[in-house]
């Protein structure tokens with residue numbers, strides 16, 4: 001069941017309590033909005049999923065809830081059919097009662113590239129902006145985060161997250177709010193803020209960086225992952241129309257440009273910690289995401305180009321600190 005009230009209870013006694021001035025009204029408006037066409041159908045599926053839950057939760061090196069054989073074959077098949085109602089599953093993978101949700105993305109590979117370079121998450125308050133299905137929220141919790149909050153405007157991803165959360169016994173320290181980053185007040189309360197795969201979807205990347213900074217406490221850490229292009233500090237690709245078939249891509253900076261933007265916004269200790277070409281092993285069609293994927297978005301005779309003729313997707317991870325004097 002989608003339940004925001006438990007989040008209010010968690011933050012009421014925390015350093016996020018000031019969020020209660022604005023959050024309930026925003027979420028009430030979201031609940032009463034007519035925009036989410038399939039939400040009633042998905043909520044019925046979530047209700048049916050309530051009869052499944054397990055104490056066996058492994059969040060350390062994967063997201064695994066419930067063991068193979070823990071429920072009967074018949075129940076496993078039924079669970080699999082219910083989970084397929086949330087197609088397309090983009091971010092994962094998840095192992096749920098022996099069902100392997102082989103998502104479009106190997107989000108675990110991204111996590112493996114990020115984790116070695118960031119401050120340990122133990123006891124931290126973390127915010128994951130554009131959290132998708134919430135895959136990384138579970139990995140953050142697995143690293144010992146005290147509170148993991150994800151925001152993402154997608155109602156489908158909220159339902160995927162809620163399904164996983166219910167199956168694992170409703171961890172009260174992991175939450176998903178259906179909001180865009182631009183809807184958050186300046187909370188200045190998180191120890192670590194993640195923005196992974198979001199900057200290129202924003203029309204104003206500098207504003208995005210300030211919005212992220214506004215969520216960090218003094219001395220907090222920003223972890224930003226985004227599409228990049230080769231070039232110097234003044235190189236930025238602005239696609240004419242689509243980029244790799246995505247119609248909402250605005251700015252792809254070079255690493256040097258991204259570092260310059262972060263510094264210009266007042267971040268300190270700015271560094272790029274990883275750079276990787278996105279392969280068709282990392283992003284691909286599966287049984288759980290049956291639409292086109294990266295292989296269909298690259299030139300058939302030249303995989304170094306998107307079908308629009310731009311450089312093929314390459315991503316980098318940047319880490320920076322919010323100084324204490326801002």
Ligand SMILES: Nc1ncnc2c1ncn2[C@@H]1O[C@H](C[S@+](CC[C@H]([NH3+])C(=O)[O-])CC(=O)[O-])[C@@H](O)[C@H]1O
Nearest residue numbers: 129130131132151152153154180181196197198201
């Ligand atoms: N204004 C916004 N505010 C917050 N989220 C947004 C906004 N606009 C779009 N999104 C959300 O940002 C996510 C980007 S996907 C990265 C997922 C994960 N982080 C990953 O790194 O694997 C990458 C991609 O689809 O290109 C989607 O879930 C959007 O709904």
